[in-house]
Amino acid sequence: MKQPAVVTLLAGGALLALVPWLHLPAFYESILYLVLHWVLLATSWNILSGYSGYFSFGHGAFFGAGVYTTAVLAGKFDWPFLATLPMAAAVAAVLGLALGAVVFRVRGVRGEVFALLTLAVTFVLATIVLNTPIDGGPGIYLSGVQVPRLAPTQPGTFYLLALAGAVGALLVAHVVQRSRLGVGLFAIHDDEDAAEVMGVPTYRYKLVALAISCALAGLAGGVHALFISYVTTGEVFSITVPLTVILMSVLGGTRHWAGPAVGATAITLLLYAFTKGDLALAGKATTGAVLIAAILFMPQGIVPWLLSLRRAAAPAAADAAPRETVQAPMPASTPRGEALLRATALTKSFVGVQALAGVDIEVRRGEILGLIGPNGSGKSTFINVVSGHHAATSGAITFEGREIARLAAHRIAHAGIARTYQIPRPFAHLSVRDNVAAAAMFGGAALSASRARAEADHWLAFTGLAVKADALPDALNLHQRKFLELARALASRPRLVLLDEVLCGLNPAEIDDAVALIRRIRDAGTTVVFVEHVMRAVMALSDRLVVLDHGQLLAVGPAAEVMQRRDVVDAYLGTAHAAAGH
């Protein structure tokens, strides 16, 4: 079976759909409804927040948008109940898209800032609903609304609706996790800037995930409106909804599609077990204690913890399936010497500093171009601007005849440019292989997930990291992390690779390794631009040198020639040295 999880979900859902015909006492159906209701809500939250790390405290707003859409349409405009549900999902999704279109454009809105922003949106929405004819203050009674009989009893009907929603949400969460979208969201979780530069369309992915998340929350709200049959802003837009879904998801595990469902089931049943008699307070305190224990002892959540137990019990034997071998996947070599990339009058200003003051640099196809200069001369800025990490202030960059200076970073990656970072920035929660595979999926190569893994193994072998393929980046030393950066850049099959001080911090033997590796990269057909301070390697590798000083071009030419020039020596070693006549 190709997708055992999908089959299990559908079969489990079909089996559970029979429950209303067992004629259990009605309160069982209501409890089960609540469990499924929270499974749906927590799973929907997790699709954006768990996968991408953008913790939203605004889930109450999207849930509430669904509640009020159904309440107004069914209660005031006499729409049939079931017809209001797609509208509830749509209104919540549109709200989410509108919010995301603004919020995700602002680079600084991450982490806690995003959490509080979404929380604030909840209160603003609640105030608007309360003070306009949508609610107006007294709340909306829905007891008169007709509920279709899908099951023998009314609680049974709600149960079936929640079941359909929960199974649907779990399927969506599962599909998303296995798809490009999921890999991209996990990459965003670990390092959004690196993900964007690697080719992940971060803005679009976050927006899509938010829209899916909101639509499902709106659906949950639409059903819940009739379940509670009397809606007020105080109850609907409370802080309880976001806190509960976060609690459930973290308890179950946010990095797995089934985590929130497990957490939701545990917490709902736990709370229910205490609601009988005087135990409600004890239930609240116990929930708090469970949360504390979970955070302290299982910070990853129940499901990942269980999976790690199972993995420890059964060592990785199943993973030995033969892999498709990949031919050296470099682009066909084209005539050397023509201009591959041309920067014209390129400037980049930061507040108060002009890092690039109008430089013209040409990179020729098939060469190794060394980029040197004193610290602060604009070398790294050049790489940051060409790769799209920073936007150019003015000037033009053409790559294979195409203007790229105004493109988003992920489009530049798609065009065939890859880079490494001076301080390695691996995705900390992805294995070494998945780090490289992600680059193969999202970069210029744009491979499918399974091809990407084979491609990743090829580049891990190329850089000598094959034995570490299943490790997390944390387990690598600096030398290996630098080579992981290289493997990641190469896996996207770039035509131009920008290396930012890959040799810095390595010992002499490791430098020799790296120099040989860079030669092999070029010999396979990729053009290399590298920023470096290790002069031995610079002289050994460079076909041509570009010297920058104070953001301006100081010299260009063959390495041996350039290093003889007086002004270059001055810039590097200071005029006193030159005056001393060395």
Add this chain to the structure above:
Amino acid sequence: MTLPSATLLAQSALSGLFVGALYGLIGLGLGLSWGLLRTINLAHFAFTFAAAYLCYQLVTSTGIDPLLTLAVIAPLFFALGCALHWLVQRFDVSPLNSLLLTFGVTAIIEAGIQALWSADFRRLESHYAQARFKLGALFVPVPELITLVVALALSLAIWALLKHTDLGKALRAAAIDAPIAAAFGVNQRALSLLLAGTCAALAAVAGVCLSLSFTLAPSQIYAWVGVVFAAVMMGGLGSALGPLAAGIVIGVSEALTMAITAPSWAPIVSFTLLIALLLLRPGRA
């Protein structure tokens, strides 16, 4: 829409100033903990209310002056804050997980309060609870004035401490890069325990001030979360004067909104301000 009289507007602004001072006072410890300890302490609100209830209990059963109860309550909460932070340090809890951890603590404290004092509203009766004096055309309630003075004094004291003493510089250095600060001889663990205890003691002070002029109920813990977070974010994390300034801006604009439109519109002011600020200057937080 008819504009209310100038006196009414001024009286509204004044009451907004007082409420804002309380936002700032609650936000002071919250922001310090967030900015300097990287712990988003949701339990700060529970501490505030627990202290308020303790004050209520002590005053009701012994009849002493509410402010004197701080002699007992502040050290108690200092210890509580240290204990909680020890746990956070011991298990190396990340900032987002600290939010969830302290939510768990909040749920337990809330249940405890409800078990001891029930879910009913409680009101502290003290000899100056109703005291007020007239300043020109305006009434100035004494308990709220005490809150304002306390908030101002504490914020200024902590600002001076952070800015001008070695202790304050060490705290700020440790917040920016704990391992490097430790390498320069900063005892980061001890300092952060001290700071966490101080934040909790500040919550206790805020709680006593809260009990002077507000009715207490366990469910009210959550009523303050949104607006105080707004004040802390606007004022700047780890800032001593910021929360008070932002709290007063929020309080006054809320009060004026209530006077000019309807009370139910008030929440939109603080949160719209917060959203605008976050979007226009996200680097701030």
